[in-house]
Structures are given as C-alpha cells and as structure tokens.
Amino acid sequence: MAFVIAxxxxxxxxxxxxxxxxxxxxxEKKGRPVLAVDADSNSCLNEALGxxxxxxxxxxxxESLEAIRSGGxxxxxxxxxxxxxxQVQQSVIEAKGFDLMVMGRPExxxxxxxxxxxxxxxxxxxSETYAYVVIDNEAGMEHLSRRTTHKVDLLLIVSDPSVRxxxxxxxxxxxxxxxxxxxxxxxxxxxxxxxxxxxxxxKYAGGLGLTVAAMLPQDQNIFEYDLQGRAxxxxxxxxxxxxxxxxxxxxxxxx
Numbered sequence: 001m002a003f004v005i006a007x008x009x010x011x012x013x014x015x016x017x018x019x020x021x022x023x024x025x026x027x028e029k030k031g032r033p034v035l036a037v038d039a040d041s042n043s044c045l046n047e048a049l050g051x052x053x054x055x056x057x058x059x060x061x062x063e064s065l066e067a068i069r070s071g072g073x074x075x076x077x078x079x080x081x082x083x084x085x086x087q088v089q090q091s092v093i094e095a096k097g098f099d100l101m102v103m104g105r106p107e108x109x110x111x112x113x114x115x116x117x118x119x120x121x122x123x124x125x126x127s128e129t130y131a132y133v134v135i136d137n138e139a140g141m142e143h144l145s146r147r148t149t150h151k152v153d154l155l156l157i158v159s160d161p162s163v164r165x166x167x168x169x170x171x172x173x174x175x176x177x178x179x180x181x182x183x184x185x186x187x188x189x190x191x192x193x194x195x196x197x198x199x200x201x202x203k204y205a206g207g208l209g210l211t212v213a214a215m216l217p218q219d220q221n222i223f224e225y226d227l228q229g230r231a232x233x234x235x236x237x238x239x240x241x242x243x244x245x246x247x248x249x250x251x252x253x254x255x
Contacts, residue, residue, distance in 0.1 A: 002035070002127035003255055004151060006135040009158035010168040014191040016040070017222055018158050019136035020048035020232045021245050027097035029246070030254070032131035034098035037123050040138040043102050046093070050231025055091035056104020057122075088122050101126070124151070131255075154252055155186040161193050161201055170208045187213035187248065191241075194218050214248040216241045 005022055009015045019036070026034045038045035046053045093100040101122065127133050135152075157172050159165035169188050176183050190201055193215040202212045219241035225232055235242050 002130045002133045003153045004127065004133045004135065005154045005156065006137060006152045007156045007158060008137050008172050010160075010165055013158045013160040013165055014216075014222075015158045016045050016048050016136055017232050017241070018156060018189065018191060018216070018245065019045055019134055021235070021242055022134050022156070022249065023049060023098050024233050024235070024242070025246055025249050026132045026134070026254075029249075030132065033129070034132045034134065035092075035123075035126055035130040036098055036100045037133060037135045038100065038102040039123075039135055041103060042138070043104050045136045046100060046102060047229075048232045049095065049098070049100060050233055051093055051095045051100055053093065053100075053102050053104075055087070056102045057088065057091070058104035060087050060091060092126070099130075152181070152183045153185065154254070155183045157186055157188045159188065159190050159205075161190055161197055163204065166190070166201065166205050166208065166210065169205070170210055173210065185252065187252075189214050189216060189245075189248070191216045192218045213251075214244055216244045 005026075007015050007019050007022075023034055023036050026032075036045060036049060041058065043053065043056065088101075091101065093102070123133060123135065155176065157169045159169040173186065173188070176186065188205065188210050190198070190205070190212055193201065194217070198215050202215065205212050217240040219235075219239055221235055221239045222232060222241060225235060237243070237246075
C-alpha cells in the first residue's frame with residue numbers, strides 16, 4: 001500500500017502550494033510513483049503542478065447520471081459501474097514522475113458527498129499501484145467530519161501567519177482525535193512566515209497545545225511563479241519554501 005500524505009487547513013493558507021511541493025519532494029528525493037489527488041471541488045492543484053485537466057470525477061459522475069436518465073447505450077454492454085470504473089481509470093492524468101486525479105465540481109446543485117465518496121474509493125483502489133499518494137483536501141474541516149481523509153500516514157495541517165489560521169489548525173487537530181481518524185502522524189505548518197512574527201506565532205500556537213513542526217518562509221519565487229502562470233513544482237531547490245518543506249519531510253520516516 002502507498003504511503004499517504006494528506007493536507008488540511010483553512011482557505012488561503014497556501015495549502016495547495018504545499019501539496020505541490022510535497023509532490024516535488026517525493027518525485028525528486030524518492031523517485032517512485034506518486035499519485036496526486038485534488039480532492040477540492042475548487043480544483044487548482046493541476047495548475048501548481050503544471051498539468052492540464054481533461055476529466056474530473058465530478059464531471060464523469062454527471063455524465064454517468066445523464067446516461068442513466070437518457071437510457072443511452074453503454075460500450076460493450078458494460079454495466080454502469082464497470083463503465084464508470086473504466087472512465088475513472090482513464091481520467092487519471094499522467095505526468096513526468098507523478099499522476100493526478102481531480103475531483104472537480106459537479107455541474108448540478110447540491111452537496112459533494114457522492115464525488116467525495118468516489119474520490120475515497122478510487123484513492124484506496126489506486127493506492128495499491130503507487131508508492132505515495134498526496135491528497136490536497138478542500139479548505140476547512142468538512143472533509144474530516146465526513147471522514148474523507150482516512151488511512152493517512154502523515155497529515156500536514158497548514159496555517160497562514162494569523163491567529164485565525166492557527167485556531168483552525170487547533171480545531172483540525174482536535175477533530176482528528178475526536179473522530180479517532182486513522183492518522184499515524186501529523187505536522188502543523190505555519191506558511192508564509194516573515195522573520196518578525198514567526199516566533200510569536202509559534203509561542204501562540206504552543207499555548208493552544210499545538211507543536212509547530214515547521215515555519216515556511218514567505219517566498220517571493222512562489223508569488224512570481226503564480227503571477228506568471230508557471231508551475232510551483234518547478235521552483236528551484238534553493239527557493240526558501242522548498243528548502244524548509246524538504247527539511248521537514250526529511251525528518252519523517254517516509255520509506
């Protein structure tokens with residue numbers, strides 16, 4: 001089975017950037033197959049990774065439902081579940097050193113429970129063929145309360161340099177314990193930290209019972225790459241955020 005790294009945190013913390021740099025770490029330092037999973041309905045991990053999306057789980061589900069409603073023919077007389085299984089397998093985007101699966105946004109109104117359940121099922125299924133899985137969850141804590149995040153070897157809880165972000169990290173840590181989720185280890189990361197406020201934020205987090213595993217510095221390169229539409233995955237090794245995250249991941253027993 002794959003070593004699973006999942007990310008959680010409130011919106012605007014730079015969680016997706018950290019997810020893409022985690023993929024970069026595994027791709028460059030481990031050299032074994034990586035599956036990146038964009039489990040956020042507001043998909044943007046593909047942009048950070050620099051790959052186009054040709055299909056999403058949400059879109060495939062809508063197509064399948066429409067096929068059922070219209071009574072359309074299925075290739076080779078396949079059962080709908082078999083067809084959907086085939087489509088999901090085909091929707092996995094292949095890139096150099098990693099593959100990507102995207103949840104996407106269903107076209108119809110309503111909740112994302114079905115798409116989330118599909119992501120969960122196929123993440124489990126596909127993890128049998130990858131050494132590593134990196135799951136970029138949606139912002140907030142709903143994915144945890146629905147137990148979308150499960151069987152996780154390392155949960156990266158990402159905060160921005162704000163009291164609100166750190167309080168959200170505290171709630172996420174408490175929710176993991178409350179739900180008794182299968183999370184082997186977790187690490188709290190404060191992202192985009194400047195020199196003057198880092199230690200103060202770390203002290204505040206400590207007062208809430210949080211141990212800050214890493215503080216990723218404000219990185220101008222990320223801002224410039226984003227502005228230019230370039231993949232964060234391509235940041236140089238000496239970029240401040242890359243160096244700091246790589247040091248953190250080096251400290252964990254990732255096979």
